[in-house]
């Protein structure tokens with residue numbers, strides 16, 4: 001069944017909370033998208049909870065809130081549910097305090113990993129696990145080669161060896177272009193290991209959309225399951241929300257243009 005074309009205004013009364021994907025819905029890498037400010041302001045005026053539910057693990061949630069502030073949004077750290085923000089509870093649950101880890105990402109991502117209890121080490125060290133937070137900030141080929149080597153060496157040991165914090169394969173860069181995202185690097189590592197004859201799937205875990213941990217954190221933060229996920233990527237935002245039992249609206253200002261799996265389709269956030 002085709003998803004129903006709607007405007008955001010027509011959906012306000014049906015839900016208590018609205019979960020907004022960031023890139024492709026509220027913003028792209030050049031700034032806010034048309035209608036985003038008005039959408040958030042209108043929902044808040046109607047007494048609705050509005051959260052940003054994003055796979056961005058390149059920096060801590062507070063830094064994501066700061067970036068939105070510079071773009072004219074009034075989100076606080078409490079309003080940001082990011083895949084990177086899940087690291088604290090993940091590391092606590094797995095007893096990883098002080099554990100040496102190869103962390104793929106820029107300095108702000110390494111700071112986030114450190115604050116979650118990990119001890120980031122270089123690619124030549126012997127890390128216990130590999131965490132992929134972002135696609136930027138490291139010497140790409142040698143780091144990916146080292147990460148693959150370490151995971152293949154450790155596969156079969158207890159617990160996840162590869163932790164994909166941001167599972168996005170691509171992201172919208174603006175002007176119709178798209179770029180490689182962290183999850184694409186995870187697929188490359190899994191393919192490299194498979195070519196070596198090692199299936200690292202059982203040793204891999206994912207924290208961000210479309211996987212359950214981030215939706216679980218969002219409904220806990222919102223204190224309701226009567227929430228609508230608004231996203232631009234079918235594979236992560238729409239299928240993830242539906243699998244978790246939430247309704248989902250595809251917003252066609254980012255990666256995907258149609259989604260039979262969505263409950264609704266919005267051309268944009270403008271009415």
Ligand SMILES: [Mg+2]
Nearest residue numbers: 021023024232
């Ligand atoms: Mg997006």
